[in-house]
Amino acid sequence: MFGANYVDGQWIDGSSAVPDINPSDLDDVVGEFARADRTQAEDAISAATAAQPHWAALPGAARAEILDRAGDELLARADELGDLLSREEGKTLPEGVGEIRRAGQILKFHAGEAVRNPGELLGSVRPGVEILVDREPVGVVTVITPWNFPIAIPAWKIAPALAHGNAVVFKPADLVPASAWHLVDVLVRAGLPAGVLNLVMGSGREIGDTLTGDVRVNAVSFTGSTVTGQRVRESAHSHGARVQLEMGGKNPLVIADDADLDAAVAGAIEGSFGSTGQRCTASSRLIVVDSIHDEFVDRLAAARARIVVGDARHGDTTMGPVADASQLEQDRRYIDLARSQGADVVGGELLDRATPGHYLSPALLIGTRNEDTVNREEVFGPVASVIRVADLDEAISAANDTEFGLTAGIYTRSLAASTRFRKQSTAGMVMVNLPTAGVDYHVPFGGRRASSFGPREQGRDARDFYTSTKTCYVLGDPTS
Ligand code: NDP
Numbered sequence: 001m002f003g004a005n006y007v008d009g010q011w012i013d014g015s016s017a018v019p020d021i022n023p024s025d026l027d028d029v030v031g032e033f034a035r036a037d038r039t040q041a042e043d044a045i046s047a048a049t050a051a052q053p054h055w056a057a058l059p060g061a062a063r064a065e066i067l068d069r070a071g072d073e074l075l076a077r078a079d080e081l082g083d084l085l086s087r088e089e090g091k092t093l094p095e096g097v098g099e100i101r102r103a104g105q106i107l108k109f110h111a112g113e114a115v116r117n118p119g120e121l122l123g124s125v126r127p128g129v130e131i132l133v134d135r136e137p138v139g140v141v142t143v144i145t146p147w148n149f150p151i152a153i154p155a156w157k158i159a160p161a162l163a164h165g166n167a168v169v170f171k172p173a174d175l176v177p178a179s180a181w182h183l184v185d186v187l188v189r190a191g192l193p194a195g196v197l198n199l200v201m202g203s204g205r206e207i208g209d210t211l212t213g214d215v216r217v218n219a220v221s222f223t224g225s226t227v228t229g230q231r232v233r234e235s236a237h238s239h240g241a242r243v244q245l246e247m248g249g250k251n252p253l254v255i256a257d258d259a260d261l262d263a264a265v266a267g268a269i270e271g272s273f274g275s276t277g278q279r280c281t282a283s284s285r286l287i288v289v290d291s292i293h294d295e296f297v298d299r300l301a302a303a304r305a306r307i308v309v310g311d312a313r314h315g316d317t318t319m320g321p322v323a324d325a326s327q328l329e330q331d332r333r334y335i336d337l338a339r340s341q342g343a344d345v346v347g348g349e350l351l352d353r354a355t356p357g358h359y360l361s362p363a364l365l366i367g368t369r370n371e372d373t374v375n376r377e378e379v380f381g382p383v384a385s386v387i388r389v390a391d392l393d394e395a396i397s398a399a400n401d402t403e404f405g406l407t408a409g410i411y412t413r414s415l416a417a418s419t420r421f422r423k424q425s426t427a428g429m430v431m432v433n434l435p436t437a438g439v440d441y442h443v444p445f446g447g448r449r450a451s452s453f454g455p456r457e458q459g460r461d462a463r464d465f466y467t468s469t470k471t472c473y474v475l476g477d478p479t480s
Contacts, residue, residue, distance in 0.1 A: 048195055319362060
């Protein structure tokens with residue numbers, strides 16, 4: 001397929017094109033996709049600026065219908081588009097289909113939000129005066145997304161932006177344009193007026209500053225690495241745009257001495273190696289209390305050995321390939337570094353399969369310390385460290401000893417231990433007897449410190465970023 005950019009209601013070629021390569025089979029080209037240059041990015045901002053007031057003036061119900069229709073189509077095409085997502089990004093077929101379904105659910109949830117008036121009517125300290133606290137659209141929103149959730153993350157930014165009457169300029173990750181292209185295609189065919197949603201695929205290094213630094217852009221919602229996030233923040237703040245950043249994680253999963261070990265092992269495997277470990281919410285630090293450490297590690301290593309690494313779309317595969325060559329290189333660099341800092345490495349080898357791909361066996365780094373580099377920096381691959389601690393106190397302090405703060409989990413049978421962990425954790429999301437990854441779409445999502453900046457994403461809280469508050473004082477009838 002050839003995927004064009006979409007600007008002001010027209011599908012247009014870019015200034016160049018990029019092949020989308022299947023990480024399970026490097027000989028398989030998923031398609032060619034347009035790359036926008038700065039001029040096209042500026043045209044997209046112009047189109048969004050012109051279209052936004054008309055879009056905002058529509059009744060919420062009209063915006064809701066479009067989002068709902070698009071959500072229906074994604075749900076109906078989940079198998080087909082899930083296969084495409086697995087082919088371009090490398091997550092397994094069930095994960096790919098699940099992500100398309102999630103995107104459909106997100107669109108339908110925010111269709112509901114478009115008709116729910118989030119304003120408030122209050123009395124005043126002055127007789128006869130009523131106060132209306134209204135929520136208005138912010139205006140033009142730039143949406144920039146990473147490669148690891150190529151449709152769910154775009155959906156959870158674009159849907160609330162549109163629901164609340166904003167116009168969007170969307171730049172997906174250069175690595176995974178196909179899923180993003182289909183999301184835009186589905187929304188456009190569902191009835192979006194020209195200019196309301198614009199797709200500019202292309203390199204963030206080339207067009208990122210234009211998309212974030214243009215004075216006509218009122219808000220920027222970004223998910224990606226911490227380093228790029230800081231740059232986006234500076235560029236947007238330079239002209240007073242509001243910014244929402246979701247960035248890295250180094251999420252701890254504590255295994256307490258009274259944990260159900262079968263459940264803890266299953267949770268650690270899913271949290272660490274689900275989606276090939278390429279999740280900001282991955283359980284990358286397994287913090288294990290001394291008394292059960294050896295038994296847990298033995299069982300974990302046995303479960304790791306049962307993971308079937310292979311072509312993402314094959315039925316027996318339980319972990320797909322790494323997304324691209326540079327991510328694979330990064331994973332291997334951290335594995336080597338951990339080994340040189342004293343870790344006992346299980347797995348982490350390159351694998352040959354029937355087709356050329358970025359295949360890496362899941363790696364367990366046993367005997368690491370929380371201060372090791374691999375436990376301070378995000379790897380973003382199928383690499384999990386094990387950290388031995390004396391007791392729950394030390395576990396909680398190690399869990400919180402990180403510059404990140406996205407999600408944190410504990411496996412325990414004790415209500416007291418889980419309550420303590422829940423209250424003392426400094427992460428933005430806490431899981432009890434669940435992996436650190438795996439979230440719902442109708443509740444707030446986000447972290448603290450280096451993981452997140454700005455209002456929460458998802459659920460009803462999404463409106464805090466995509467709306468601007470107006471407080472109106474009205475003296476209608478002085479006698480009432
Ligand atoms: P990057 O930061 O490299 O890229 C993210 C997006 O930013 C891409 O679309 C990229 O474009 C774009 N970009 C690059 N340079 C600029 C720039 N100067 N200005 C504006 N945009 C730019 O992250 P990855 O795509 O590698 O994604 C992985 C990261 O995402 C991980 O660190 C992970 O933790 C994080 N993440 C966070 C989540 C969260 O909710 N906290 C969820 C999922 C992932 P291009 O592709 O062209 O380089």
